Amino acid sequence: xxxxxxxxxxxxxxxxxxxxxxxxxxxxxxxxxxxxxxxxxxxxxxxxxxxxxxxxxxxxxxxxxxxxxxxxxxxxxxxxxxxxxxxxxxxxxxxxxxxxxxxxxxxxxxxxxxxxxxxxxxxxxxxxxxxxxxxxxxxxxxxxxxxxxxxxxxxxxxxxxxxxxxxxxxxxxxxxxxxxxxxxxxxxx
Numbered sequence: 001x002x003x004x005x006x007x008x009x010x011x012x013x014x015x016x017x018x019x020x021x022x023x024x025x026x027x028x029x030x031x032x033x034x035x036x037x038x039x040x041x042x043x044x045x046x047x048x049x050x051x052x053x054x055x056x057x058x059x060x061x062x063x064x065x066x067x068x069x070x071x072x073x074x075x076x077x078x079x080x081x082x083x084x085x086x087x088x089x090x091x092x093x094x095x096x097x098x099x100x101x102x103x104x105x106x107x108x109x110x111x112x113x114x115x116x117x118x119x120x121x122x123x124x125x126x127x128x129x130x131x132x133x134x135x136x137x138x139x140x141x142x143x144x145x146x147x148x149x150x151x152x153x154x155x156x157x158x159x160x161x162x163x164x165x166x167x168x169x170x171x172x173x174x175x176x177x178x179x180x181x182x183x184x185x186x187x188x189x
Contacts, residue, residue, distance in 0.1 A: 049183045049184060049185070049186045050063065050067075050183055050184070050185045050186065051185070051186055052185065052186070052187065055067065055071070055106075055109075055110065055113075055185045056071075056105075056106035056109060056110070057105065057106060057109055058109060058113075059108075059109050059112045059113065059122060060113075060178075060179070061113055061116065061178070061179055061182075062113055062114075062116045062117035062171065062176075062178055062179060062180070062181065062182040063110065063113040063114055063117060063182050063185065064117060064171060064182040064184065065114075065166075065167055065168070065170070065171075066184065067110070067182075067184065067185045068110060068111075068114045068166055068167055069167055070185075071106070071107070071110040072167070075103060075107055078099075078103065079100070079103070082096045082099050082100070083096065108125060111125045111128070111166065112125055113182075114166045114171075115166065116176075116178035116179070117171030117172065117178075117182045118165060118166070118169065118171055118172065119171075119172040119176040119177065119178070124162075127158050127162060128158070128159065128162055130155075130158065131154070131155040131156075131158035131159050131162075132155070134150060134151060134154055134155040134158075135151065135152070135155040137150075137151060139151040
């Protein structure tokens with residue numbers, strides 16, 4: 001019978017000649033076998049893979065870099081479509097603004113879960129709000145060098161540092177205070 005190298009048997013049940021082994025490891029494989037040999041039924045832990053609904057709307061759990069970048073790409077494509085439709089006057093600016101507000105929840109959920117994978121609290125996402133406020137602020141009352149520093153340099157620095165932290169650096173190996181290691185999002189049923 002196929003076993004993972006660091007797996008241990010956590011459940012052994014025999015009913016009518018069928019023995020089910022639950023192997024605890026990262027893959028958490030369940031193999032069902034009969035007395036004559038193995039049946040070709042292997043179940044790789046689907047209960048731990050994240051659904052699209054959990055990915056976009058839940059603030060619990062952890063996601064890896066791949067799923068983070070997939071969401072960023074989807075977000076950028078949706079934003080470009082919205083702005084092009086508004087520019088072509090096929091959609092009102094208010095509709096695009098409403099669409100942008102609707103995208104805030106899933107974007108925040110993805111960022112918070114990625115921060116969890118880096119073993120950081122979700123509150124660190126507020127740095128992006130600070131960057132946006134600094135970028136959108138009116139700094140004309142300051143000298144030109146301060147306008148550039150506060151209105152452009154600091155927000156750019158915050159955004160680049162957050163993108164590096166979330167999109168480039170590897171998450172915490174193994175479990176951390178936010179749960180088990182990140183699993184990939186299941187995009188199909």
